[in-house]
Amino acid sequence: MTHDPPPALRVQGLTLRYGSVRALDELYFDVAPGEVVALVGPSGCGKTSLLRCLTWLQQPTGGLIEIAGAPLGQERLPSGAIRRQSRRHIDRLRHRIGLVFQSLNLWPHLTARENVELPQRVVLGRSRTDARVRADAILDRLRVLELAEKVPGQLSGGQKQRVAIARALAMDPALMLFDEPTSSLDAELIQEVLSVLRGLAESGTTMLVVTHEIGFARHVAHRLLFMDQGRIVADGPPAQVIDHDPHPRVREFFDTVLAFRA
Amino acid sequence: MTLDPWVVLDNWPLFLEGAWLTVRIAAAAFVGGLILGTVIAALHSTPVALVRWLVVVYLAVMRGVPFIIILFLVHFGLPFLGLRVPALATGVIALTLFASAYYAEVIRATALALPRGQWESARAIGMSPWEAARYVIGPQILAPAIPPITNYTMTMIKESSVLSAITVGELTYQGLIVQGNTFAPFEVFFAVAGIYWIITAGFARAARLLENRQRGAVPEGITGQGIAARYLSLEAARR
Amino acid sequence: MTFKPDFFLASLGDVLPAALINLQLALLAFLLAVAGGTALTLVRALKIRPVNWVIGVVISFIRGTPLMIQIFLFFYALPAAGIDLGPMTAGVLAIAFNSAVFITEIQRGSLAAIDPGQIEAAIALGLGSRPIWGRVVLPQLFRRILPMLVSEATVVIKGTALLSIITVVEMMRVAQRVGSANFSPFEPMVAAALGFLAINLVLSAAAQRLERRYASQRA
Numbered sequence: 001m002t003h004d005p006p007p008a009l010r011v012q013g014l015t016l017r018y019g020s021v022r023a024l025d026e027l028y029f030d031v032a033p034g035e036v037v038a039l040v041g042p043s044g045c046g047k048t049s050l051l052r053c054l055t056w057l058q059q060p061t062g063g064l065i066e067i068a069g070a071p072l073g074q075e076r077l078p079s080g081a082i083r084r085q086s087r088r089h090i091d092r093l094r095h096r097i098g099l100v101f102q103s104l105n106l107w108p109h110l111t112a113r114e115n116v117e118l119p120q121r122v123v124l125g126r127s128r129t130d131a132r133v134r135a136d137a138i139l140d141r142l143r144v145l146e147l148a149e150k151v152p153g154q155l156s157g158g159q160k161q162r163v164a165i166a167r168a169l170a171m172d173p174a175l176m177l178f179d180e181p182t183s184s185l186d187a188e189l190i191q192e193v194l195s196v197l198r199g200l201a202e203s204g205t206t207m208l209v210v211t212h213e214i215g216f217a218r219h220v221a222h223r224l225l226f227m228d229q230g231r232i233v234a235d236g237p238p239a240q241v242i243d244h245d246p247h248p249r250v251r252e253f254f255d256t257v258l259a260f261r262a
Numbered sequence: 263m264t265l266d267p268w269v270v271l272d273n274w275p276l277f278l279e280g281a282w283l284t285v286r287i288a289a290a291a292f293v294g295g296l297i298l299g300t301v302i303a304a305l306h307s308t309p310v311a312l313v314r315w316l317v318v319v320y321l322a323v324m325r326g327v328p329f330i331i332i333l334f335l336v337h338f339g340l341p342f343l344g345l346r347v348p349a350l351a352t353g354v355i356a357l358t359l360f361a362s363a364y365y366a367e368v369i370r371a372t373a374l375a376l377p378r379g380q381w382e383s384a385r386a387i388g389m390s391p392w393e394a395a396r397y398v399i400g401p402q403i404l405a406p407a408i409p410p411i412t413n414y415t416m417t418m419i420k421e422s423s424v425l426s427a428i429t430v431g432e433l434t435y436q437g438l439i440v441q442g443n444t445f446a447p448f449e450v451f452f453a454v455a456g457i458y459w460i461i462t463a464g465f466a467r468a469a470r471l472l473e474n475r476q477r478g479a480v481p482e483g484i485t486g487q488g489i490a491a492r493y494l495s496l497e498a499a500r501r
Numbered sequence: 502m503t504f505k506p507d508f509f510l511a512s513l514g515d516v517l518p519a520a521l522i523n524l525q526l527a528l529l530a531f532l533l534a535v536a537g538g539t540a541l542t543l544v545r546a547l548k549i550r551p552v553n554w555v556i557g558v559v560i561s562f563i564r565g566t567p568l569m570i571q572i573f574l575f576f577y578a579l580p581a582a583g584i585d586l587g588p589m590t591a592g593v594l595a596i597a598f599n600s601a602v603f604i605t606e607i608q609r610g611s612l613a614a615i616d617p618g619q620i621e622a623a624i625a626l627g628l629g630s631r632p633i634w635g636r637v638v639l640p641q642l643f644r645r646i647l648p649m650l651v652s653e654a655t656v657v658i659k660g661t662a663l664l665s666i667i668t669v670v671e672m673m674r675v676a677q678r679v680g681s682a683n684f685s686p687f688e689p690m691v692a693a694a695l696g697f698l699a700i701n702l703v704l705s706a707a708a709q710r711l712e713r714r715y716a717s718q719r720a
Contacts, residue, residue: 055625094627105622109641118636119626171626326655326701327694328662331673335694338680338687342504416565423567427666434569447577451570459565466565 006069008033008175008206009054009097014063016049016230023049024060025230031175031208033068036201038217038238039210041227042253047210048102050227051177054208055099056090067096068174095123098168102179104160106152112139112163113148116170124171131170138166142196158189162196169205176200178209182216194220214257218242226250269446270453280436281457283350287432288419288461290354295361295418302366303373317366324363329421332356337428353425353432357418364414372407405473412469416462423458433457505688512679512689519675520696523661526593526671531657533597535650538604543634545609563602569663571595576667592664600657607653611645612638644715651708655701662697672696 007030016024023046031037039047052058054065056073064082065072072093074082085093106115116135120126126134139145142162152160161181168176181197182190194213198220201207211217217224217238224241226234228249234241242254270277306317324332336356340347347355376399384394426435437454441447545553563571575595576588586594615638623633643650665674676693680686 057621057625088629091624091627091629094625097625099622099625101618101622101625103616103618105616105618107619107622107637107641109644118632119623119628122632122636123627167622167626322702323694323698326659326698328659328673328697330662330665331676331690331694331697334677334686334690338690342687420567423569424663426569434567437570437573441577446581447573448581451573451578455562455566455570455574458567458570459562462565463561 005033006066007031008035008068009208010064010066011054012064012066014050014053014065015061016046016053016058017061022230024053027063027232029225029232029235031206033174033206034204035206035223036221037208038221038224039208039227040212040214040217040224040253042249045227046230047227048179049230051099051179051208051210054177055094055097067093070096072096091123095119095171096174098171098173098176100161100164100168100176100178100181102181102183104152104164106160106164106167108152111149111151112144112155112166115152115163116167119167120170134170135166138170139163142166156189157185158192161185161189161193165196165200169200174206176205176207178207178211180210180212182211182213212257214242214254226253266446266449269440269444269449273440273444276436276440277433277453277457280431280433280454281461283431284419284422284433284458285461287350287354287357287422287425287430288415291357291361291418291422292415294354294358295365298358298362299365299369302362303369306366306370321363321366324360329356329360330424330427332360333424333428349425349428349430352428353422353430357422357425360421361414361418364417365411368407368410368414372403375406376403408469408473412466412473415469416466419462419465420458505685508683508685509688509691512676512683513692513695515679516672516676516689516692517696519670519672520700522669522671523658523697524700526589526596526661526664526669527654527658530593530596530600530661531654533593534600534604534653534657537597537601538608539639541601541605542608542612545605546612560602560606563599564606568596568599568660569666571599572663572667588664588667588669592661592667592669596657596660596664599660600653603653603656604650607646607649608642611642611649614645615641647715648708648712651704655704658700658704659697662693 009031011027011029014024014027015022025046027050039050041047049058053060054072056065059073064074064076070093071085073090074084077083106112107118110118113132113135116139117128117131120131120134121128136145136148139148139162142165144159144162144166147155147159147163152163155163165176178197182193185193190213194216197207197209197216201220209216209221221238224234224236224238225232226241226245226247226249233247234245234250236245241250242258245251245254302317302320305313308314333353333356336359337349337352340352340355380398380402381394384398385391389398422432423434425432426438429435433454437450441450444450541556545556572592572595575586575591575598579586579591619637620633623637628637661669661671662673664671665677668674672693676689677686679689683689
């Protein structure tokens with residue numbers, strides 16, 4: 001036994017089947033605290049399914065998930081048997097993972113600040129004052145504090161993105177998940193959001209980012225996971241995987257993307 | 263308490279007579295209301311400000327005043343105009359006025375949504391105004407108008423029960439007569455309610471059949487049946 | 502016969518004060534209807550098959566039958582079953598029950614329009630189903646259905662006039678009394694019509710202002 005802190009995320013044998021289709025096929029990987037992992041792969045490779053399983057929005061067919069040492073969804077009993085956790089138990093653990101949805105899913109009837117305050121108060125039981133102080137600190141850090149009184153309908157795409165990040169970050173998660181954070185944005189906003197993510201990375205936030213931005217993967221991520229057909233087919237330092245990984249699917253993907261850019 | 267089904271069964275001719283009258287009253291108010299409603303909808307967009315103002319007042323009164331009061335206003339008001347009409351005619355007139363206000367709103371909204379380019383293209387291709395209305399415009403505006411017309415007609419059928427208050431011998435009135443003779447309110451009013459339920463449900467069913475027949479005129483979304491969807495699924499399969 | 506303006510003005514003074522009764526009855530019925538309709542919506546969301554089947558039949562029955570018959574059922578039929586409510590209670594309950602059904606149907610329609618992603622976001626953040634309903638779904642739902650709730654309130658107010666038939670002394674009944682006491686039924690009936698019209702015009706004007714305020718406040 002070691003005294004190292006447990007990994008922020010540990011995935012063991014995670015599998016998701018729809019009938020005979022394996023959306024996720026026995027995935028094994030860890031994410032260390034402070035690590036920034038880019039998750040790359042062609043459309044339909046299972047990236048979104050993985051994020052949905054990690055937050056238990058989708059119940060996986062098999063496998064175990066641990067968030068900072070705490071099992072989520074299912075746990076292995078000392079006897080070796082696997083036990084499904086209660087819904088309440090799962091609800092209590094979910095805030096340890098901050099998911100930023102591709103469609104953001106802010107609550108349209110609440111202001112930006114209220115969006116950030118509500119889950120802190122309801123889930124973490126923070127007082128109104130504490131939740132507000134925390135919300136304002138994070139909104140300020142993401143440079144959207146002056147928009148705190150606006151509702152999502154009054155915000156631009158990039159501003160909404162930051163509020164959605166703030167909402168997840170305010171829960172002090174062990175791990176942040178991003179589902180294609182730049183996919184719905186205009187070109188100039190992409191750089192803006194990427195710089196926000198770079199800032200988070202530099203401050204030591206643990207992140208798993210599904211992305212098509214090769215530049216982000218290469219320059220900000222510490223590690224790149226490449227998924228294809230529900231499997232992780234490459235795992236290593238980003239530059240290494242992007243430029244040299246021999247797997248044919250990986251080569252095909254990056255050669256196309258890089259050729260397109262050049 | 264015991265339920266006595268014979269109260270209902272013994273008096274079936276009265277219930278039947280009442281139900282039949284209710285159906286005929288509703289049918290008359292439906293036809294009359296659609297005609298009057300069309301006229302009112304047309305008057306609503308005349309250039310004469312006074313007429314428009316009168317239409318607005320008419321619609322506000324018909325929608326803001328309880329039907330029972332409209333009924334009594336017609337009942338007590340027709341003699342002012344020197345007209346002595348039987349209760350049944352009074353009831354049908356009041357119900358027609360009531361329905362016309364709701365129908366007028368639907369007809370107006372539908373007409374405002376009338377696709378101008380469709381009309382012009384039909385005319386440009388050589389159709390007469392009648393042909394354009396019959397084959398191009400009509401089918402497009404009819405389908406969306408059916409659900410709200412159905413809704414308001416069901417409301418109107420139900421409101422016709424108020425005609426019992428001026429002794430029109432429709433279903434509710436007959437129910438009150440039977441209730442007075444038998445003192446079995448539970449059986450009687452449930453039977454009356456059941457008959458109304460059959461009438462309104464039957465009407466809704468008929469309207470839905472008509473709506474389904476018109477469905478072909480509704481424009482296809484990109485995800486609906488058709489070539490766009492087949493291309494999309496082809497794309498998805500290739501991934 | 503001629504319209505007598507003096508008598509009309511005099512009957513206004515008799516009839517209009519009774520509008521307070523209609524307003525009180527309508528307010529009570531409407532509050533009960535909103536509570537009951539929302540409760541029905543929550544129960545239906547549990548998706549318990551037999552329960553939803555029963556609720557579905559009740560909804561269809563209430564929507565398919567006249568309010569007047571429903572009022573008769575509460576006023577005449579419940580006493581036969583040993584439950585004797587006075588005309589006011591029976592009337593308010595009948596209207597509330599009727600309106601609750603229409604409100605739950607309105608809510609169901611708008612519920613489908615709420616983006617499921619928002620609820621997923623709430624789940625992912627660890628909110629349980631109670632705060633999801635209370636803080637995320639219902640506040641949006643009520644904002645969305647506000648215009649339809651106002652027109653339902655109009656229906657409720659108009660419904661109180663039917664209670665005259667079961668002897669509740671409200672505006673319509675007062676108008677009938679004044680009319681028969683003076684052998685001139687028309688003028689007081691016009692007064693009652695104006696009373697209802699005024700209430701409903703004020704209501705819809707207020708609703709429009711409220712909506713505009715929402716629109717400008719939270720675009």
